Amino acid sequence: MFKKNNLSIGQNISLTTILIVIFSVLTATFSQYINYSGVTNDIVESTSKEINKQIILNYENYIDSVIQTANYIQGQTAQYGHIGEPIELDSIYEQASEIQEDIVSIVLIGISGNEIVNSESKTLNSEDLTLKQWYIDAISDVSIFHFSSPHIQDIYSSSVEEVITVTKLIDYYSNGVKYQGVLVIDLNNINLVRLAETTNLGDQGHIIILNDDNSLISSSSNICVENTCESAVIAQSIIIGGEKVEINNIAMYANVNTLNTTRWRIATFTNVELIEETRNKTLITNGIILLVTLTITALAASSVSRRISSPVNKLKKHMLHMGEGDFYQRIDLHGQKEIVVLANSFNHMIEEIKYLLDKILVEQRDKRKTEFIALQTQINPHFLYNTLDSIVYLSENKMNEDVVEMVIALSKFFRIGISRGKNIILLSEELEHARNYLLIQKIRYHNKFEFEFEVEDKVKDCKVVKLILQPLIENCINHGINTEYGSGLITIRAYEKDGNLCLEVEDDGYGITDKKRDELYLGFIDKTKAKSVGLRNVYQRLQLYYGEESQFIIDTELDVKTTIRLVISMEREVQDEKK
Template identity: 45%
Template sequence: MMCITSVTASKNIPDNLRRSIAMLSRFKDLSIGHAIFLVTTTIVGVIMLLSTTLTYQLIFARTDELIESTSKEINKQVVMNYENYLSNVINTSNSLQKYILDLTKANEVSNLENLFMATLNIERNIENIALFDLSGNRIVSSTGETIADDIISRSWFIEARNNVDIHHFSSSHIEDVVVNGTTEVFSVSRSIYYYEEGIQKEGVLLIDIDTRNLKALAAQTNLGNQGHIIITNQGNELIYSSLPECTTDVCESARIANDIVLGGKLVTLDNMAMFANVNTIKYTRWNIATFINVNDITNSKTDTLYRIVLIFLGTLIAIAISSAVFSMRISKPMNKLKEHIHLIQEGDFDTMVQVEGQREVVVLADAFNSMSNRIKELMQRVLKEQVEKRKTHFVALQNQINPHFLYNTLDSIVWLSENNRNKDVEKAIIALSKFFRMSISDQMSTVQLKDEVEHVRNYLLIQQIRYQHSFKFEFDINPDVEHNFVLKLSLQPLVENAIIHGIRPEESFTKILIKGFQKDGFTIIEVYNEGYGMTQQRIDEIQAMIRGEKESVSMGLKNVYQRLRLYYGLDADLYIESELDEYTKVTMKIPIGREAQL
């Protein structure tokens, strides 16, 4: 069993560790504002909860101690009042016992009756004083009324006979020593000795005490609303209760007092908080219980608890709001910086970030703006250098066309002159002059398509003379694209490629078709020639050479492709379509509205 427990515990440790790591990971994923808010609120909340709990326990503990100590003091004072009162009764009884013994010994019974009457006049709370023999016969009394016949059956008489060493206190009752008694009294009785005809005998002394003074003592003490006093004897029988509803031994107050026996306890009576304190009264075997109303104090404890909770919640809310405001002073500018970083990632270096908040965040934002400006300046410098570099490269590529073509044309004119074709020499020179007039007319990188077509027309006239009109050409240019701009000297290399690779010596005529139209925002120029055509493998090889993926011995198509990409970017393209022994078509694709790239 121990082994199984150890294995289970060892398995739980990694699980707990993984959960802790997962919680830390989730905390790391929080934003700085949420982290500050969560940490601050949690720390302050825990501190407030601990302090509130401690304050609550301290205040309530002190309140409970105060209730208990105050209740005990009140109970002690009540007990003292009753003990003083009953002590006077016992002192009176003890004095009477001495006089009874002396006067009966002297056979002065009449003086004893006078003594009883005088005592009644002095002690107004005494209702009757009587001396009985053991048979219940009256020896002497303070009243001349008829004495009851069954004295020996009275509880006070029986108690005195059964225990001769102490005074006995009965419960409250209507006086029963005389016939037709009307006053509510409690009886104090004791077994005493007296003399009859010189012989010492045992008898019972009775003193009936009016209960009004007993009730007055209870009324003197302020026990609060429904606060009261009850007195019970050693048999838990109710002797007296200041609460009118409590008239029997089975009332709730008597039951609580009997359960407590001695000491104090907080109880609830009729939905009111009472502190019950039970004590004994000296000289008697009575228990006295005081029920003090502490409902207001208990309610004040509840009110105090509500106030503490409200203060705790209010403070926690105030701290949460303050923490949220403070975290926003940090997180809001940080979020602005984050958004600005995204703008920079998208290429916007012109927007400056303006933040308000803590000094460190403002300094960070200013530093970020300075960094953004510096990056912008560096990028503009690099861009300018790249543009200049591309211009230089573009001009160099363009300049490659003129010497190449001039060499070929002059070679053709030499051949015509050697063959005495003077008319053709004249036409060729005129066409050549027109051709170069456009080439050197200005430094613009682009021309309108109609000018580029006219330029190529002169070129084709020269080539027709050279190739003895072995090919014919045709233009199919849509009027919508005549004024679209294209790269200067971009069409002539395509036509030259069609002549070189498309003319078949064995055929009388080869056709070259040049088309221009607009499609999907692009100017499309197609150069079509009948001829040998080529396989797809050869097309792929030429495309690779054009893109610079393979070395090329021909510069015409590659030169045009490179200038297209330098000027228009990736939107422009040059591609070949061919059918073996049928035709070859070279297509140039130029985006419209991109005439100022360089």
């Protein structure tokens, strides 16, 4: 299952475009084809119906002319007979038969088959004419003309011509007395065939004529010469009307219509193969057009969608980079106007962000420096005051050597503390500073404690933030010296562990309780709960300079010892914060 969200812009565009085009082209092609085939069907139907009508009209005209002649003969027969001059009828019959060339003969025979009037000079067939089918027909229904099927002329014995016999019962007079006789008009059958041949019904198109008993009267095609031929069977089943049929595997349109006054039906078969072929060709052409259009559309759609989506993809990739913190690449796009504008805005945004980030960085650094310096300077005055106090005390008690030692130590202490304004100094210097401080305090506290240094040589040239040991030692002296139980030994250690630099200040004093230790830790973070300004000061500076990785560990055992351990990253060359 497709989820719409899962499709890319490109897929969406091409899919939509292709779908729209498929839909519209299919609709157009389909409706065109339907229209076309509808129109061609109509044309096939109407043209072949028109042809059929034309043929029927031709035959009707022909039949009408025959009927007219017959009517004329009937009228004349009644009139002349009435006047009582039957002799003249012979010439009227003769003329009428001569005027219309397809009339072979016009004969009037009496009820018993005897000759009354004869247009030809031939003698009548001596057989009993009242047994002929045309005679029986004429007697069976006296109100209409009867048209026979084609047959060899049988009213004369010598004839070989194929004729159609038209008969009707009419009145005639002999010596003023009215009699009934049968008018027999023989028509040359060739004319029927000729009428059929004059019409263009296309290749193998043909005409057949059926009688009311479905027998074949005439056919213009030599394929169809029997009642059972394909065309005749089709015409018989259609009865009347039009239908599309197939004869000899050729598409034909069959039309069957009645022919007035004869009871005949004329069936025309028009070849419509050509039209069918044209329609199939149109279908194929339409199919090809559909395929070509689809291909072109697919190509165009995918190219357009690529042109739109590829810059967008580029932009997307760039944004991902930016999300990972890369603010230093500009994006350079060509293509759609909107995308270029978007890219430019994006570039502008990156620059803005970069500028802001830099600004924040500088501000942070400045702030840290300010804090750092402030913390560093908190140490000195307080200590100096106490030391000077001690020197005054030593001087008053004439302890000159101690005074000298103390003043020297103090001078060294300050030289390192100031260290020409640098915040970062060599560990050896920091240790020296611590030693001087211890010396000063030792004199001041009348040798109440001892101290020692355990320093690995390899760490001496490490760089450290200055004045981090002194506050720890100060803490020891103030809280950790226990002369009653311990020797009052303060141990300063510096060593490397796991790539980090460890600095330890240890005393063997009272130790501190867990609770107090937790309070100390808490005070490092929350200024208002700070117990020891000095320790917090060191902690803060470590945090500021070395960051989160630096450790400030208080390790203690009650009445045994307290160790404060600083773990910081080992740096040989550290860029000066002052830069």
